[in-house]
C-alpha cells in the first residue's frame with residue numbers, strides 16, 4: 244500500500260476522525276454542487292411558511308422571509324470554504340516561508356522577520372479587518388487574505404523555532420557535508436519534519452478564519468443579502484431569536500461542526516505524518532554529550548600563526564598552517580573568540596589512509612570539519628588546504644558544491660543522527676547519487692542497490708526500503724559509508740566511524756574501509772582516538788595535542804620510534820599494547836582547554852621531560868625530516884630518556 248493510502252486508512256480507523264472527514268466532505272459537496280443536496284433556490288421566498296420549523300418541504304425550517312434554511316446553508320458553503328482556503332493559504336505560505344528563512348539563516352534575516360512577526364501580532368485584527376471591509380465592501384477574498392496575513396505571525400514563530408532546533412541536528416550537518424544547498428536542505432530535510440506542526444497550525448487558522456468570516460457577516464460585512472452566507476444566516480436568526488430560536492441552530496451547528504472537524508482532522512493528520520519515523524526506538528537514541536554542543540571557552544593566548552608552506556606536490560590533500568577560531572559571544576569572557584586548532588599541517592596521498600589521533604578535545608573533529616569548510620560554531624578557518632589543486636580555504640560556494648559530498652565524502656561518528664529519520668534509506672541514497680552523478684531515477688535506483696551491496700549489506704533491496712530507525716548500528720554505519728561513497732569521492736573523511744559499534748561490527752567496518760580504499764584508490768582521513776585502529780588500518784599517523792600537530796609519521800615509525808613524549812605516553816597507555824601485568828600507565832593531568840593553552844609547549848605541564856626552554860616560547864613543528872615531523876624541543880632526548 245502506498246504511504247498516503249496507508250496514512251488515510253490509519254486515520255479513518257478513528258471514529259471521530261471519520262465523522263470529521265464525512266462532515267467536511269459533505270460541506271465540500273455543498274460548496275461544489277449545492278443543487279445535489281437541495282432542489283430549492285436559496286433566495287426563493289415562501290412567506291406563508293416563514294419562521295417554520297423542520298418539515299417535509301423545508302427539512303431545516305425557514306427564516307423570516309420563508310427562505311429554506313437547508314438550501315441557504317448549502318449555497319452558503321462555497322463562499323465560506325473559499326474564505327477559509329484563502330486565509331489558510333496566505334497564513335501558511337507567508338508563515339512557513341518566512342519562518343524557514345529566519346530559522347535557517349539566522350542573523351539579520353532572523354531579526355527582520357522577528358520584528359515583522361511582532362508587528363503582525365500586535366495589530367488588532369478586528370480593527371484592520373473592519374477597515375478592509377469598509378474599503379472593499381463584500382469582498383471576502385481581500386478580507387480573508389488580510390486575516391491570513393495577520394494570522395501568519397503565529398506560524399512564523401513556531402516554524403522559526405522548530406527550524407532552528409532542526410538545523411542543529413547532526414543529519415542536517417551531514418546533509419551540508421554531503422554538499423546539499425540551503426534550499427535543498429530546507430525542502431528535503433527540514434520541511435518534512437515541520438509537516439505535523441504546520442498541519443496543526445493550518446487547521447487552527449482554518450477554524451479561526453471560519454469563525455472570523457462568520458463574525459464579519461454577522462456584523463453586516465459579509466456578502467450582501469439575499470446572497471446566502473453562514474454568518475449572514477446567524478445575523479438573521481439573531482433578529483428573531485426570541486420568537487423563533489430554532490433559526491439559529493442550523494447555521495450555528497454548521498459553523499461549530501466545521502470548526503471542530505478542522506481541528507480534529509489537523510490533529511489526526513499531524514499524528515499520522517510523524518508516526519512513520521518518530522518511534523520510541525528513535526527517540527531513545529541520544530547524541531553523545533560533548534560532541535556537538537557549544538562548549539564554553541576561556542581566555543586564549545595569541546595563536547602562533549605560521550605562513551602556510553607550499554603544498555606537497557604528490558598529495559591529494561595538503562593542509563598547511565590550518566587554524567580555526569571560534570567566535571565568542573558578546574557576553575563571554577573572550578568576546579573576540581577562541582582559537583581551537585592552530586597551525587595544522589598534514590598531507591594525504593591518493594589511496595593513503597591517514598589516522599588523526601589524540602585525546603578527546605585535541606581538535607581532531609574541528610580539523611576534519613574545517614577541511615570540509617564547515618567548522619563548528621561558525622568558526623573562521625585560516626591557512627591553506629589544497630585539494631587536487633583547489634585551495635578549499637578560499638573556495639567559493641560554487642566550488643564547494645563540486646567538492647563536498649562529490650569529491651570528498653564524510654562519515655560521521657553516529658550514523659543514526661546523520662541520516663534523516665523521515666526518509667527511507669533508498670530515497671536518501673538515490674537523491675545523493677542523482678545529485679552527484681546526474682543519473683536518472685532508474686539508474687540511481689540501480690546504483691543505490693549496487694552501493695548497498697558494495698558496503699556489504701546482504702539484502703540491499705530490503706535495506707533501501709527501510710527507515711534509519713529500522714537499521715542496526717552496524718547496518719546504519721554501512722549505509723552512512725554508502726552515502727559518503729555515492730559521489731565516488733577521491734577523499735573520505737571518517738570521524739570515529741566505529742566508536743558507536745560493538746567490537747565485531749568495528750572490525751567489519753574497518754575492514755570495509757580498508758577494502759574500499761584499496762579498490763577505489765580512495766584517500767582516507769580517519770579521525771580516531773584508538774591506536775589499535777591506527778595500527779590496523781592506517782599508513783600514516785598525525786598526532787594532535789591541544790589543537791596542534793605534535794608528531795606526524797608513517798605508522799610503522801610511530802610504533803617503532805615515537806619521538807614526542809605525548810605520543811610515547813599515548814602508546815604506553817594503549818590497552819592493545821598492555822602486557823597485562825600491573826596497572827596501565829596514564830598521562831597525568833588533562834588536555835588544557837583552548838582558552839588556557841600555555842605559551843610555550845602545550846604539553847609541557849604534563850611532560851616528564853619538560854625543561855625551561857619548553858615553557859619559554861611556542862615550539863614549531865620540526866620540518867627538517869618531513870617524513871617524521873615532531874613538535875618538541877628535545878625529541879631525541881625524549882627518545883633516549885623514555
Ligand SMILES: Nc1ncnc2c1ncn2[C@@H]1O[C@H](COP(=O)(O)OP(=O)(O)OP(=O)(O)O)[C@@H](O)[C@H]1O
Pocket residue numbers: 534535536537538539540569583601602603604605606607608609610619620772836837
Ligand atoms: N561548537 C563549538 N564551540 C566551542 N568550542 C568548540 C566547539 N566545537 C569544538 N569546540 C572545542 O574545540 C576543541 C576541539 O574539539 P574537537 O571536537 O575537535 O576535539 P576532538 O579531538 O575531536 O575530541 P573528541 O575525540 O572528543 O571528538 C575542544 O576544546 C572543544 O571544546
